[in-house]
Amino acid sequence: MTPSSTTDAGQDSPGRRPPRSRAVRWALAVTAALVLLTVVDLAVLAGRVDRVAVSTTTGPGTTWVLVGLDSRAVLPAGASAEQFGTTDDVPGARADVVLVVHSDGDGTTVLSVPRDLVLTAGETSGRLALSWLDGPQATVDSLCGLGIPTDHLVSVDLAGFAEIVDATGGLAVDVPAPVRDPAAGLELTEAGLQQVDGRTALAMVRSRHPEQLVGGRWVPAPVDPDGRASAAGQVVDALVDRVQGTLTRPWELQRVAWAATGALTADEGTSARDLAALATWDLGPVTVLPVGDPVDDTLLRFPSPATADVIAAAGMSCAG
Template identity: 35%
Template sequence: MTTQWEKWGEMAGHRQQRSPRGRALRIALFSLAGLLVLAAAVGGVAYWKLNGNLKSVDINAQLGTGRPPAATDGSFNVLVLGSDSRAGSNGNLAGGDTGGTARSDTAMVVHVNQAHTAASVVSIPRDTLVARPACTAADGKPVPAARSAMYNSAFEAGGPACAVRTTEQLTGLRMDHYVEIDFAGFADLIDAIGGVDVTTTVPIDDKDSGLDLSAGTHHLQGEQALAFVRTRHGVGDGSDLGRIELQKQMMKSIMAQVGEIGLTSNPATLWSVGDKLTRALTTDSDLGSVSALVGLAERLKAIGPEQMTMVTLPVVTAPTDANRVVPAAPAAEQLWAALRADRAVPPAVVASQPANPAEATPGASASATPARAR
């Protein structure tokens, strides 16, 4: 993408930023490529174990027809979601109760161009009000359409397939692949690489996420890193847009730490990270094996930070609810139209991104938009 995970992530500040999330996705996938070699060296049982860690969902079978057409020029799109499920070990980390359901705490559309030489990552604020289409949940139950629903409710109502259908209706883009990671998986990955460093110019005290940091640089382990990417009420204007920027900052920190520990040259650490990574992921069935993920990595190998652009979907405060947002016209549609035509993100969208509240001048507002999007 052009300066922006996403591919494994996301979002930009007032200035153009390199894609920490894009880099994180690439590194994660190339780490899996290294794991494939390692597994071959230690025998088939190891490869079988990594494959057995992965969970997959047959999105295509659940959605059937009536979707945007798949591109025929070589470009493709990946929907990346972070789940706020409280199931299993997630409950201890996340706190609260979702009534046995989960929402998409983080959502990114990753568009890879025709030549596989550039990519664009678009973060969709979870509180964006959208028209949610009718869909079918994994258990076969019908999920009715909703004229105005929070974007992240699609995952809660109908699981991955409903999230994909909603995203396709919003963007007009076919989601060729799906990748999901949960709270516990993220925290485990941070611990596996030895923690990460983050810097904030303002103190952060968020009773909801449990994050309490003084201004300065801190080394965070898994649970604290998870709190950092989930916090919003303890810094800036409390908006989801600010939290998205913190997530981008975290991805930078992850990449710095991965480079420092020499992941690809340390078989023991590589195996630990790969084991945690494959346990943490849920993918579409086409990506549900280590070899398929390695194949995806091959298609991404020409894309570095300078070839990535990361942005947040342009939004404005919803006229019906000051704590929600709606896509901003005409910028949002111009963005999706550019990706549908396999063009770069419009410069005006890149130039109008929110600021990172952790990099704000103390006492100043960190948001470039009035929307608080709680």
């Protein structure tokens, strides 16, 4: 009997790999394209982040310092100089909001540091907010004197913050009572959970003299020296929720990443990958760092024993 010239089913010539199916080839092509796009995307996004030269400090774990600046050089879209003032009225930039994010590998602590806290750097001392007038390094050094290291430093101005919030689609915040602050551009006439845009979120963070609606009349809200730090914590909590919600929606994540990288300034050692990794951290609630009460009728506040206790409990110390 003449041997058959056909190959048995399921067999192939020795030394030849079976041809890949069209679906497998398609999947590999898509995967390769996504990897390429991710690399290109990170490169493009990294190029959008402004850089500042600063000597970072070290300590246990990893610590990010996030600073909201009040520079009037660029105002939020639609905002007027009458509301915010000009660079002639308010020259320079102050550290209006300072958030510290620390991870020890097992958990994460997020602290909102009061801007009027008096800190010492070398032979000089002054309010944390004013330290930025001497440059980012002065702020990093002042925090180090308190025991807070800075592995990564990131700042954002007024316009950039509002733009990031708008890119997320706005924030859901819970307003206990109707509140307004004309000087900050804040006016929320209803209480309860509501969606706010970037300019309103910014106004909540900047408000220093809020008024509440009581019995149909606007009256000054009870004085709270931690009011701005608390508001910053609430807004950042909501912002983190929105940003992390986009991680499963790439089309939204791209929009937020584009806005954020165009708005942020970071130290030279912080990469786009570092920023992307921070967005995935489980940050938890923002806690206002406890400090002493205001001195007499001034804004000045000094560290208290509770300040050192909270920093130590978080696992932070600064080696300089």
